[in-house]
Amino acid sequence: MKGFFPPKSATGRSALVPSPPWYYSGDLLTIEYRTDPARIAELLPAPLTLAEEDPGAVALIWADWQSCGESREELLDPVRSQYRECFAVVRCRYGDRTFSRCVYIWVDKDFAIARGLHQGYPKKLGSIHLTRPHPYGPAPRIEAGARFGATLAAADRRLAEAVVTLREPAETNGFVNAHPMAHHRWLPHIEPGRGLALDELVESGAAAFEGGVPWAADADLRLFASPTEELSLLRIEEPIGAYYRQVGVCWNGGTLLASATSAANTA
Numbered sequence: 001m002k003g004f005f006p007p008k009s010a011t012g013r014s015a016l017v018p019s020p021p022w023y024y025s026g027d028l029l030t031i032e033y034r035t036d037p038a039r040i041a042e043l044l045p046a047p048l049t050l051a052e053e054d055p056g057a058v059a060l061i062w063a064d065w066q067s068c069g070e071s072r073e074e075l076l077d078p079v080r081s082q083y084r085e086c087f088a089v090v091r092c093r094y095g096d097r098t099f100s101r102c103v104y105i106w107v108d109k110d111f112a113i114a115r116g117l118h119q120g121y122p123k124k125l126g127s128i129h130l131t132r133p134h135p136y137g138p139a140p141r142i143e144a145g146a147r148f149g150a151t152l153a154a155a156d157r158r159l160a161e162a163v164v165t166l167r168e169p170a171e172t173n174g175f176v177n178a179h180p181m182a183h184h185r186w187l188p189h190i191e192p193g194r195g196l197a198l199d200e201l202v203e204s205g206a207a208a209f210e211g212g213v214p215w216a217a218d219a220d221l222r223l224f225a226s227p228t229e230e231l232s233l234l235r236i237e238e239p240i241g242a243y244y245r246q247v248g249v250c251w252n253g254g255t256l257l258a259s260a261t262s263a264a265n266t267a
Helices: 037-041 110-119
Strands: 022-034 057-068 082-094 097-107 123-125 127-130 147-154 157-169 181-188 196-204 208-211 215-223 238-251 254-259
Touching: 022 157, 022 215, 057 127, 057 157, 082 110, 082 127, 097 110, 097 127, 110 123, 110 181, 157 238
Parallel strands: 097 123, 097 181
Antiparallel strands: 022 057, 022 238, 057 082, 082 097, 127 147, 147 157, 157 215, 181 196, 196 254, 208 238, 215 238
C-alpha cells in the first residue's frame, strides 16, 4: 500500500496529499493588533506560556495560495493546487525561545486540511476571499493607495472582514508570525478513557523562502461572533499595523520538541 496520507492504495495515486516537500506561492495580507493577553494565555497548553514582550499581539492573515509537491503536477491541474486560508497567529514561549503559534485557521480545500493535520495546524473548512492584484483594469496594483478587501466565513456565518490600503514599502511583514511555529499534533486514542494516542509538541518553519517587497498598510478590521467559532474573543483592543506581501515557501518537515503521549496509551 502506498501513499503519504490516506487513502492508501496500490499505486498511491489516491492519497490526499503527496509526501513533503510542499511548495507554496501566494499573496499574504496580514493585520496585527493587540488583544487581552489572558485570551491568548487560555489558548496555550502547557508547557507553552505567553511571550515576554507584547504578549497580547495577534496577527490575522489572509492567504491566496498555489501549492504543489515535488513533481509540480498540481500546478497544471489548478483545482489541486489553488486554495485560500485565513489564520490567527499569536506568539508564545517554550523554554528560553519565542515561537509563533497558529491558534485558529480556516481553509477552503480538503488537501489543505490534511496537510494541517500533519503539521499541527488546527484547520477547519471556511469560505475565504481576498482581492487579487492585477496590473490592468480596475483591480488594484501593488502600489501606494491600492485597496484590498478580505472576508472570512464559516458555517454560514461571517467571522471577519477587512479593508487594507497600501501605504509604502516596508522592511518587514510584521513580527507576530516571524518566528518558527510551535504546534501540537494531537490524536485521541481509539479506546475511550485512554487519553491521546499522539501528543507531540513540534517546531516547524520554512525550509526555503523568497518574497517580494513588503508593503505597510492601514487596515479596518472587524470581527463577528458565531455560535461555533471563538475568533471574536480575540477582540481588537489596539491596532498595530498591516502588511501585504507576495511570497514563495518550501515546507519540508519539522522537529520534535516534546512528546507527552498519555501514559494510558501504553497501559
